[in-house]
Amino acid sequence: MRVLQVIDKLNVGGAERIFVTLSNLLFQKNINVDVLIFINNGKLQQDLNNKINIIDFQRQSKFSFKNAKQLSLILKNYDIIHTHMRHVFRYVKVVSLVFNVKTKIILHDHSSNTKKIPFLLNSFLSPKYYIGVSNNLKEWAISTLNIQKKFCFLLHNVVVxxxxxxxxxxxxxxxxxxxxxxxxNQLFAIQLLPQLNTSLTIIGQIQDIDYFNSLIREIEKLSLQNKVTFIHNEFNVQKRLNNFQFALSTSIRESGPLVLIEFVAQSLPFIAFNTGEISLILNKDLPNFFINNFEQQKWIEKINNLKENNIDLKSIYDKNFAPNLYLQKCLNIYKEILNS
Structure with missing residues (x-):
């Protein structure tokens, strides 16, 4: 079985981390896997196993006939094309239709958006094989993209x-x-600080400069300049988590969130807004770690109760998110697709 993992770029993000992790796991299992990245030199590319073959493909434009022809010749060498993210799948699908590529193509959907249907994804460019990172995505694909139920698969996120x-x-x-x-929603975490006798470190790249500036203004307004620290260029968050007493996850909408797996992997207690598939899984073992609103006082109460936490978080990680379990689920999906 020859597998090609495809993504547009490897900047820091959840889907990109899954791409790297899955590629490495497949390689370690001696699966014949190559990777193709439309734009090289993203920060996470350094985390790929250096023995994995990276296909030399530099897409100049999605409208380039030359690039499309080059890609079609590459695709024909594989049994499975595993694309990550909707826009990547659409491009690969168009190329396969134009150049009559018969290889089986998977859309691995990492999105949290089930309201907007990407252009033609529910008709001409609808995927035959679909992997969602949440049950919500899987059901959306069946009902909205009209994908056969037997070819819709669930594969929860993983962290090593x-x-x-x-x-x-x-x-x-x-x-x-x-x-x-x-x-x-880092703003909410900052607004909690005046009621907490602690400091706050925010780790993440700036993707919205206006929002970042609003955070700075709020910090100044609340006189928290000595309490809040930003770290923008950390690409291995787990190694820092051991420095903190607890974590907050204030995201309004997530398909994961992947970071919750990192917290339990490093035995770091947390309070999180209840959104995404990982929250649903962890809520079964850690109901007191989750909250369904953004009422400040409720969050403060939850945070104060963390002091009484004596749960073995690492065992919860091993039970739900062990990489070998994730890899086996993925290989089972490949097997079903190849046998279809």
Whole structure:
């Protein structure tokens, strides 16, 4: 079985991390896997196993006939084309139709948006094989994209736990992890600080400069300049998590969120707004870690109750998110598709 993993670029983001993790896991399992990236040199490309073959394909334009022809010749060498994200799938699908590529193409959907249907994705460019990272996405694909139920698969996100060997003498403060933009709602975490006797570290790249500036203004308004720290260029968050007492996840809308897996992998207690598939899974074991509103006082109460936490978070990670379980689920999906 020859597998090609395809994505547009490897900047820091949840879908990109899954792409890297899955490619590495497949390679470690001795699966014949190559990767194709439309635009090279993203920050996460350095995390790919350096023995994985990266196909030399530099797309100049999605309207380039030369690039499309080049891609079609590449696609024909594989049994499975595993595309990540909707816009990547659409481009690969168009190329396969124009140049009569018969290879089986999967759309691995990492989106949290089930309200908007991407152009032609429910008709001419509808995928035959679909992987959603949540049940919500899977049901949306069946009902809205008209994909056969037997070819719609669920594959929850995964994080490979890293060993934190550095001993921390004293854990201090709270941490919020996520690229800086309105959906991540870091503003709410900042507004909680005056009622908490602690500091806050916000880890994430700036994706919306206007929103970032609004955070700075709020920090100044609340006189929290000495309490809030930003870290913008951290690409291995897990190694820092051992420094903190607890984490907050204030995102308004997520398909994951992937960061919750990182928290349990590093045994870091957290309070999170209840959104996304990972929240649904963890809520079964950690109901007191989740909240369904943005009422400040309710969050403060939840945070204060974390001091009484003595749950073995690492065992919850091993039970739900072990990489070997994730890989086997993916291989089972490949097998079903190849046998169809």
């Amino acid at each position: 736990s890293i060993d934190n060997c550095d001993e921390v003498k004293k854990k201090e403060g709270a941490v919020v992890v996520g690229n800086i933009k309105p959906d991540k």
